[in-house]
Amino acid sequence: MEGNTLDYFKRESDRELLRKRAEKLALQISGETDAQERDAGARDYVFFRLGPDVYGLETSVVKEVMIPEEIVAVPCTPDFHLGVLSVRGHLWAVIDLCVFLGTREGLTSENPGVVLLSGGESEFCIAVDEILGVSRIPEHSLKALPKADDRISGYCLGVTEDRKTVLDGAAFLSDESLVVNEFVGSDHM
Known part of the structure; x- marks a missing residue:
């Protein structure tokens, strides 16, 4: 049972880590898009x-x-x-x-x-x-x-x-x- 609980916490921390990475990448992509939109004119x-x-x-x-x-x-x-x-x-x-x-x-x-x-x-x-x-x-x-x-x-x-x-x-x-x-x-x- 302890092994299942540890696996659950590991998966939760992995999910959190992946969520943070995704947010960071989304910010980078939106920043690049803003720069491209500014350069379009x-x-x-x-x-x-x-x-x-x-x-x-x-x-x-x-x-x-x-x-x-x-x-x-x-x-x-x-x-x-x-x-x-x-x-x-x-x-x-x-x-x-x-x-x-x-x-x-x-x-x-x-x-x-x-x-x-x-x-x-x-x-x-x-x-x-x-x-x-x-x-x-x-x-x-x-x-x-x-x-x-x-x-x-x-x-x-x-x-x-x-x-x-x-x-x-x-x-x-x-x-x-x-x-x-x-x-x-x-x-x-």
């Missing part, structure tokens, strides 16, 4: 520096980030067009975003990096002073900029808590004013 952005300012573009429009060997100037192009860059045999137009947006004179880096944007039929590079990396930002944490008459407000999705400006890459890719489509001479009428 977050997106990854490539951040870069233009002068003293930090900007970001959603990774869905960024094809590649690199430090180019050479950007070749092209005559008869707008002042925001720095030239072209060859990447694995494909020519990419390189845009100086500072000049295009009118935020300042131009790049400060002697050896700028480029962010290659691609979407639909449009693709080009944005020259940047420094590539900072990729960060995940929750959408709810972006604060809208007040509407202004400057050019940048049309391309801005918001500002992060640490004052990084998140730009709308799709808006750049669909902007016809970035397309250089002029012919010199009378052969192309």
Whole structure:
């Protein structure tokens, strides 16, 4: 009879131990689920520096980030067009975003990096002073900029808590004013 009583207590303590483990695992799983739900509204952005300012573009429009060997100037192009860059045999137009947006004179880096944007039929590079990396930002944490008459407000999705400006890459890719489509001479009428 004593053996049966001891077995009963052992089984009860085992049950209690298993119950506590199950509760602990349930808490871990629910904590992971909460973190996943919080991350569900977050997106990854490539951040870069233009002068003293930090900007970001959603990774869905960024094809590649690199430090180019050479950007070749092209005559008869707008002042925001720095030239072209060859990447694995494909020519990419390189845009100086500072000049295009009118935020300042131009790049400060002697050896700028480029962010290659691609979407639909449009693709080009944005020259940047420094590539900072990729960060995940929750959408709810972006604060809208007040509407202004400057050019940048049309391309801005918001500002992060640490004052990084998140730009709308799709808006750049669909902007016809970035397309250089002029012919010199009378052969192309």
